[in-house]
Amino acid sequence: MTTKYNMVKRAVKSRIIDGIYTPNQKISSESELMKEFGVSRHTVRLAIGDLVSAGWLYREQGSGTFCADRSLIKSNDNTNSQKSIAIVTTYLSDYIFPSIIRGAESKLSEEGYQVSIFSTNNNHEMERGVLEKILSQQFDGVIVEPTKSGSSNPNISYYLKLEQLDIPYIMINAFYDELEPISIVMDDEKGGLLQTEHLIKLGHKNIVGCFKTDDRQGIKRMKGFLKAHRQNNIPVRESHIITYNTEEKQTKPLEELQKLLASSDGSITGLVCYNDELAMMLLELLRNKNIKVPEDISIVGHDDSMLAEISEVKLTSIVHPKSEMGELAANAIIALIDSKHDKTSNYNASSMIYDPELIVRSSTKNMELLEKV
CATH class of the missing domain: 3.40.50.2300 (Response regulator)
Structure with a gap:
């Protein structure tokens, strides 16, 4: 939880960065900041003092506190x-x-x-x-x-x-x-295309793609996944695209894949994964369900990390330059x-x-x- 002191300090710093306070412009007075943030004079003075010490502000006796010109610093x-x-x-x-x-x-x-x-x-x-x-x-x-x-x-x-x-x-x-x-x-779009195309060339048509979409990489890799299907005239079922964000990465992919495996769509034969880390999580899920890789389902990762070679099943993956x-x-x-x-x-x-x-x-x-x- 942000303290009142940090709240004032961060707000003043943000106004400097955003250009609301320009170099050599006088900032709000202590009384104005006290009223705006509902804090004591002591809290305001601590926050302003820290910003003066760090070079964000400077004081002029009898005039007030001003925004420093950091380009000169x-x-x-x-x-x-x-x-x-x-x-x-x-x-x-x-x-x-x-x-x-x-x-x-x-x-x-x-x-x-x-x-x-x-x-x-x-x-x-x-x-x-x-x-x-x-x-x-x-x-x-x-x-x-x-x-x-x-x-x-x-x-x-x-x-x-x-x-x-x-x-x-x-x-x-x-x-x-x-x-x-x-x-x-x-070239993450091409990476996603190569992952998917590899499975298609091996005869797989029922492929699930799993992508983290709050990162640009995941969006591009999903685009490559879809492009590979289109180029090979293979339809993509909506349920076969699993998307998740950073906060969901430990739970949602596993939950969604379990639902697919338990449903009438459970005939999937291939998995395209956002990265090797996700591939290892899904591999563990499949192992716990006695689903063999690659005998029952093939998996392709991305990044060719250390994880790709440490598991019992060595992972097919896209190379990242690291x-x-x-x-x-x-x-x-x-x-x-x-x-x-x-x-x-x-x-x-x-x-x-x-x-x-x-x-x-x-x-x-x-x-x-x-x-x-």
């Missing part, structure tokens, strides 16, 4: 020899994220940058807190994995503030369409920072899209071979 900070980069990912310690972070961190450290790593837990509120820290500390550049990139983002103004302060940023795995940033991503993506992101942000400081530089930053590749293992099988058994 950044200019002064450039005399400091310490170079720093922020890396923001949705998660830190699980799945493919450690590999991505290691790839970026290794290159950045080699080039003399201090690296600070943040996680949003794929939550907009946490993303806002991370961006506030980044803006407060004035990093030289930022590598960001967007939070819930498949839905409208309430924190766009924070990225615009980075641009206003001339702090370069790039996005990995996905991006916010509104910003049209430099990005390094997978550490290579991290290293490329590091090279790109360094080049952007260098070109900003070198006015003679001709560096033209551009986005990159990785072409997906399918690694076939033992979780998929030809339907004709199954019918002969």
